[in-house]
Amino acid sequence: MRGEHLGELEELVLLTVGSLTTEAYAVAILEEIVNNTNRKMDVTAVHSVLRRLEKKGFVTSEMGGATSDRGGRRKRFFTLTKAGRRVLDETMELRLSLYQKMPKLTFAVLS
Secondary structure (H helix, E strand, O other), X not given: OOOOOOOHHHHHHHHHHHHHHHHOEHHHHHHHHHHHHOOOXXXXXXXXXXXXXXXXXXXXXXXXXXXXXXXOOEEEEEEEOHHHHHHHHHHHHHHHHHHHOOOOOOOOOOO
């Protein structure tokens, strides 16, 4: 992967940004990860990862408009970049390659 490695949480956040497309903001990303993984985490962890991913060039961000349901506060929306998609593709290929190298074992079910 040419020196570009993703930690597990970085990978989850990046995958979630890609899957949420136009609605990828920190709270939505957090909710999606919590709902799909049953992990306990908070929004500050998501913010930290998003900042790291943006520094690495894997996501970009822009501020959305202010809304009354957020008390006039704006959301920062994140978008997967080509580099982000590439590193996800490389990560998936590596994981699949390693998985396919495992011997096919049959496990007996104990009664």
